[in-house]
Amino acid sequence: MNVDKKVAFYTLGCKLNFSETSTIARNFVNEGFERVEFEEKADVYVINTCSVTDNADKRFKTIVKSALKQNDSAFVIGIGCYAQLKPEELAAVDGVDLVLGATEKFNVTSYINDLEKNEIGEVHSCEIEDADFYVGSYSIGDRTRAFLKVQDGCDYKCTYCTIPLARGISRSDTLANVLKNAAEISAKGIKEIVLTGVNIGDYGKGEFGNKKHEHTFLELVQALDHVAGIHRLRISSIEPNLLKDETINFVANSNTFVPHFHIPLQSGSDTLLKKMKRRYLKKVYTSRVSEIKKTMPHACIGVDVIVGFPGETDELFLETYNYLSELDISYLHVFTYSERPNTEAVLMDGIVPKNVRTKRSKMLRGLSVKKRRAFYESQLGSQRTVLFESENKEGYIHGFTENYVKVKTPWDPALVNTLHEVTLTKIDEDGLVRFEFV
Structure with a gap:
């Protein structure tokens, strides 16, 4: 037809x-x-x-x-x-x-x-209440890595977020189906899998009406570590309260999981974290970062942060800025707060003017550039493994080390989707890292 x-x-x-x-x-x-x-x-x-x-x-x-x-x-x-x-x-x-x-x-x-x-x-x-079944999925053929969905929906009630309204309750794929999808990805010659979902640390909750965990996130990670043919597994984003010491220690000693974590913070102020109804305070976040750095000093840590949330005074913003400035992290994803219908935050007092939100966002983006540069500098002289991407960008091929340092070298199609040992040598004018093959 x-x-x-x-x-x-x-x-x-x-x-x-x-x-x-x-x-x-x-x-x-x-x-x-x-x-x-x-x-x-x-x-x-x-x-x-x-x-x-x-x-x-x-x-x-x-x-x-x-x-x-x-x-x-x-x-x-x-x-x-x-x-x-x-x-x-x-x-x-x-x-x-x-x-x-x-x-x-x-x-x-x-x-x-x-x-x-x-x-x-x-x-x-x-009606979103009817989104009570799970559909597994993964992306392939678009890049040299695949995004493998393991979980959908969210049971958290963060006051700024519409995701539970858009995606429904937390539910997960079966471990057997995740492993089947991972094997399919491997069979297509893809070298890296990025685990994805709405709240992947909550992995294991079953179908609607079955809220008990069939398997934990740690069991998922342990099982995936044995998928033949996959060289790298990356955890895309995980809530700090759900990232346990056992998982961090497993990643540190894993065959395939890479030392790269993306952990949403949203605010460096306990006052605002409570208003946002996040499930942790700053102390928990600090302990996650230090545990990662203790077991994997070379690990890359990315952070999500929201600026301009209702009630964010200059003092509270500076509290976030200074906290992030001193924290041993590698880059930021900065989101400017925007009002969303049907959320609690939209009714809150203390609206931050748009121009102030923009200014704060710019400050944190500037901090992110400094953090990434400092992280890249700390990696110069070290030996890393690079997976090369498939695009020719203005005569260069790019790739990422296991700990998410972005590198470049003149375009060579033979490098696409291959892994190579390299020594990181210097940072180019565009902020990317040059290297020598080992």
Whole structure:
């Protein structure tokens, strides 16, 4: 039925979205579609949306326009977190034909009939309480690493966050299915797997109504360490209260898990952490960083932080800034707080003016540049293993060491998706690291 039909995808947001887009794309290919790049002419365009950043919501309209510029009669579909939260809003965007919610997106091909454009976007969206089953996914073929989804949804009630409204309760893949997916990835010659989910440290909670943990996150990590053919496993992001000493020590002595952690902090002020309803205070975060550095001095630690949360005075912001400045971390992901409907924070007093949020964000981004530079400098002279990526960027090939130092060398296609021992020698003007092969 779909022979000669082409489909293209655009993904906004997180690694989890990328893994789900890949799985949905494979479903299209199985139905006879040919997958093409988003910049090419296609019969169907699927846009996987995000609700975390304000910008991602607005970009949807721009992306729809660029799809219709390639083919004004193309069938345009919106899926993902924003499609679950605001389906009617997406359906009202000019040129959108179909909007699918959290559970429907995995059956997208069954909602397509004749690819005739609709007068008004059609919406199929469940109540989020019905998002009570788990669909495993992974991304492949896009890069030299694969994003493997192990968990979905979240039971936390952080006051700024819409993710539980967009993705439902915490639920996990079975250990057997995660291992099966990891073996499939390995069989395709991919060297690195990044574990992803909404709250992966909560791994092990079963289907709806079965909230007990079948397996712990530590058991997941231990089992994955034995997947044949995978050279590297990376934990994408894990809550500080769920990152246990046992996991840190296992990673330190693992065959394949790399010394790289991404741990959301959100604020360096206990006052704000309580307002955010985070499940830890600063003391816990500090102990996680020191435990990692004690067992793996060369480990890379990334931090998520939110600026401009309601009630963030100059003093509380400086408390965060100074805390991060003194902490032995490697880089920051800085998010500027933006109001979200149906969250507690949107009703809070102490709104921080937009221009102040922007200024604070700039200060923390500057701190991140200094932190990354200091971390890279600390690694010069050391021997590391680099996995090279597949893109030719202005005559250079890039790669990452196991502890997430980004390196560059003149383009050589023979290096793509290969691992090499190198000595890190110097930092280039663009901030990337040069090396010599060992």
